[in-house]
Amino acid sequence: MKKVVQINYQNAVFTIEEAAYELLKKYIESLKIYFKKEESADEIMHDIELRIAELMSDAIKKGALCITEEIITTITSSIGNPNDLAEEAAASFEEEQKTVNQDAATEGEQPIKNWTRASNQSMLGGVCAGIAHRYQIDVTIVRLFFVLFLFTGIGFLLYLLLWIILPSEPIPSFTKKRLFRSPDNKRIGGVCAGLGFYFNIDAWIFRILFLAPFIISFFHWHSLFFWYEGGIRGTSVLIYIIMLIIIPKAKTAADKLEMKGQKVDLDAIKEVVNKDLKNLDANAHKMSEQIKASFKSGKHSETINEIKDAVNPIFKLVKIVIAFVVFCFAFFFVLLTIALITRGLNSHSVVAYILDFNTNEKYLYYALSLLLLLPMLGVLLAAINLMTNHKLSLKWVSRSFLFIWIVALVAFIVLGANYVSNFEYKATLKKDIPVVPFKSSTIHVFANNDEEHSLGDNQFQDNYKILNLISVSEQAQLNSNIKIDAYPSMDSSFRVQLLYCSKGASQEMAKQYVAALNLNVLQRDSVLLIDPYLTVPDQQQFRNQNCIVRIYIPIGKRIVFHENLEHYQWYSFDANTFNVRWHNANNGNHNQDLYNWEETYQMGYDGLELVD
Amino acid sequence: MNIENTQSQLKKGVLEYCVLSIIMKGEVYPSEIIEKMKLANLVILEGTLYPLLTRLKNADLLSYRWVESNSGPPRKYFSLTDKGKAFYTELQNTWIEINNAVQIITNN
Numbered sequence: 185m186k187k188v189v190q191i192n193y194q195n196a197v198f199t200i201e202e203a204a205y206e207l208l209k210k211y212i213e214s215l216k217i218y219f220k221k222e223e224s225a226d227e228i229m230h231d232i233e234l235r236i237a238e239l240m241s242d243a244i245k246k247g248a249l250c251i252t253e254e255i256i257t258t259i260t261s262s263i264g265n266p267n268d269l270a271e272e273a274a275a276s277f278e279e280e281q282k283t284v285n286q287d288a289a290t291e292g293e294q295p296i297k298n299w300t301r302a303s304n305q306s307m308l309g310g311v312c313a314g315i316a317h318r319y320q321i322d323v324t325i326v327r328l329f330f331v332l333f334l335f336t337g338i339g340f341l342l343y344l345l346l347w348i349i350l351p352s353e354p355i356p357s358f359t360k361k362r363l364f365r366s367p368d369n370k371r372i373g374g375v376c377a378g379l380g381f382y383f384n385i386d387a388w389i390f391r392i393l394f395l396a397p398f399i400i401s402f403f404h405w406h407s408l409f410f411w412y413e414g415g416i417r418g419t420s421v422l423i424y425i426i427m428l429i430i431i432p433k434a435k436t437a438a439d440k441l442e443m444k445g446q447k448v449d450l451d452a453i454k455e456v457v458n459k460d461l462k463n464l465d466a467n468a469h470k471m472s473e474q475i476k477a478s479f480k481s482g483k484h485s486e487t488i489n490e491i492k493d494a495v496n497p498i499f500k501l502v503k504i505v506i507a508f509v510v511f512c513f514a515f516f517f518v519l520l521t522i523a524l525i526t527r528g529l530n531s532h533s534v535v536a537y538i539l540d541f542n543t544n545e546k547y548l549y550y551a552l553s554l555l556l557l558l559p560m561l562g563v564l565l566a567a568i569n570l571m572t573n574h575k576l577s578l579k580w581v582s583r584s585f586l587f588i589w590i591v592a593l594v595a596f597i598v599l600g601a602n603y604v605s606n607f608e609y610k611a612t613l614k615k616d617i618p619v620v621p622f623k624s625s626t627i628h629v630f631a632n633n634d635e636e637h638s639l640g641d642n643q644f645q646d647n648y649k650i651l652n653l654i655s656v657s658e659q660a661q662l663n664s665n666i667k668i669d670a671y672p673s674m675d676s677s678f679r680v681q682l683l684y685c686s687k688g689a690s691q692e693m694a695k696q697y698v699a700a701l702n703l704n705v706l707q708r709d710s711v712l713l714i715d716p717y718l719t720v721p722d723q724q725q726f727r728n729q730n731c732i733v734r735i736y737i738p739i740g741k742r743i744v745f746h747e748n749l750e751h752y753q754w755y756s757f758d759a760n761t762f763n764v765r766w767h768n769a770n771n772g773n774h775n776q777d778l779y780n781w782e783e784t785y786q787m788g789y790d791g792l793e794l795v796d
Numbered sequence: 797m798n799i800e801n802t803q804s805q806l807k808k809g810v811l812e813y814c815v816l817s818i819i820m821k822g823e824v825y826p827s828e829i830i831e832k833m834k835l836a837n838l839v840i841l842e843g844t845l846y847p848l849l850t851r852l853k854n855a856d857l858l859s860y861r862w863v864e865s866n867s868g869p870p871r872k873y874f875s876l877t878d879k880g881k882a883f884y885t886e887l888q889n890t891w892i893e894i895n896n897a898v899q900i901i902t903n904n
Contacts, residue, residue, distance in 0.1 A: 234869045241868035264841030
């Protein structure tokens with residue numbers, strides 16, 4: 185029993201045994217390497233591959249059910265293995281070697297070659313490849329240099345300028361030792377492993393160099409989240425990412441030999457191919473997909489290809505820039521979220537006020553954290569993938585992310601529904617504040633901002649606030665969910681009544697919560713001082729506690745709301761106006777209107793009226 | 797001194813001449829060339845022929861056109877250019893000279 189696969193080869197579909205397919209692939213790769221030095225290597229390979237396709241369709245016509253290993257062996261022996269070809273061409277090969285040496289000699293005599301852009305080895309415009317050829321160095325090094333040191337404003341312009349000025353010409357490939365990312369002994373992207381091969385030192389030295397800034401920062405672990413402020417740590421990550429993008433992966437046997445600085449000859453390739461063959465079975469499926477994909481793309485007409493060639497570099501650049509921006513944002517948000525999550529775990533945080541960490545409400549918090557964090561991590565990984573243009577295999581990571589995210593979502597819904605039941609019952613408590621009669625016909629309402637009661641920025645700078653609504657100190661939670669209602673008084677004296685409200689999981693709980701609330705209101709002659717915060721005992725959680733301050737104003741008497749009341753955030757919409765509910769004496773309805781600070785209003789039968 | 801090396805050198809020398817003379821007789825595609833050479837007991841690998849044809853084509857000695865085939869992918873049919881014909885005539889003269897010389901030398 186043998187597994188067969190379908191391949192699209194030279195625009196014909198073949199059913200081929202998997203083993204035969206591997207053999208064929210290996211054979212074609214070895215031929216490619218063999219013909220690499222020929223002038224028209226691509227054309228020769230194309231001719232040969234057409235011939236292979238022809239021989240395979242012949243075999244099918246003659247009655248073969250599928251392409252077997254025997255058929256491939258017959259084909260390869262008819263066309264010739266690199267070894268046989270080398271033998272046949274042995275005589276000519278020596279001659280060619282001589283001419284190559286002569287070429288090298290003449291090149292040595294003319295050190296100044298023309299500045300060109302490489303038309304055949306370009307990543308963007310071929311500028312770097314051209315420079316690399318001009319000075320006979322590895323193009324990857326030139327690219328790294330460009331990106332690391334020159335891709336500031338001037339370097340960017342320089343690149344564009346060279347792109348425009350230099351003529352485009354094909355250049356021969358560079359055959360000395362080259363910098364690659366090594367896929368075989370990689371940890372992340374194979375950057376350090378590749379550097380290790382290039383400089384002939386152990387890859388761990390580079391790994392430690394990259395990690396050193398982070399190892400140091402472990403001794404100040406809390407600064408880890410804000411590493412982007414620390415120059416060297418950011419630089420280390422940035423350099424790694426740039427290298428990940430710029431340095432190509434060593435894909436073929438020849439690449440791996442060039443990476444190790446070994447001579448690319450037949451025996452060496454054979455050895456590498458054999459080594460790779462052991463891993464092939466696992467990768468076979470993936471490769472056939474890749475081959476299918478490459479053949480699909482090969483079907484485009486030439487015009488489309490030409491347009492693509494012209495537009496591609498721009499697309500690539502735009503894609504990388506967008507991906508980089510997305511990456512930066514995602515990275516920032518991931519760090520921010522982690523920082524917020526960790527801070528939220530503090531027992532005096534706002535989160536501890538909203539959620540009770542002694543009950544299973546803490547899992548609600550964890551679920552919410554995961555719900556926020558995972559998509560951002562996903563975006564981060566996707567951005568890295570887009571930037572590096574080579575697929576890190578994220579299948580399992582993304583699947584497990586999705587799984588965890590769904591679990592978190594379910595947990596969030598279940599626990600969230602449970603949490604909402606805390607707000608099912610409502611309790612209210614009225615409390616009258618005695619008002620000593622005073623002479624003036626105008627009452628002045630201020631927020632109590634004296635030092636003792638001041639809960640402004642100075643005292644609470646180390647605590648946590650959400651939009652000034654809730655503050656948390658070590659003694660009590662402070663809630664500025666306070667409303668002011670202006671009511672017409674039925675008699676001739678000013679009166680003040682507080683209406684405390686709270687929700688709870690049961691009527692008893694709600695009552696318990698409401699009884700613990702406190703808002704201080706002081707009267708000094710015609711001045712009413714209201715604390716800017718409602719205090720909630722430290723042990724109690726958020727149950728939408730609030731307080732309505734009802735000020736009863738006799739008809740014909742006046743009231744002034746002073747500007748420092750803007751602490752009552754729910755009422756002040758901007759610096760000059762605020763929103764006060766007043767009670768209409770005629771129909772008993774509540775009305776709501778915008779009023780100005782520091783203006784005098786008189787209570788009439790139709791509500792508050794501005795006094796000129 | 798390696799006998800195989802000498803043999804392949806000899807073979808390589810006449811290979812271009814043989815290929816050109818087969819194409820001289822009419823448009824052919826590569827595997828036809830192989831077949832004809834096989835009939836004359838001159839066995840070469842296709843992998844050797846393709847680079848040779850490409851080199852000759854790059855030197856403007858050969859031209860080709862694509863012909864659809866009903867048994868698979870299209871084929872390249874090669875023919876000689878004017879330059880190729882001149883090149884062939886010269887090779888032919890040289891071959892006759894060498895052949896004569898070798899015959900005279902080896903027979904005596």
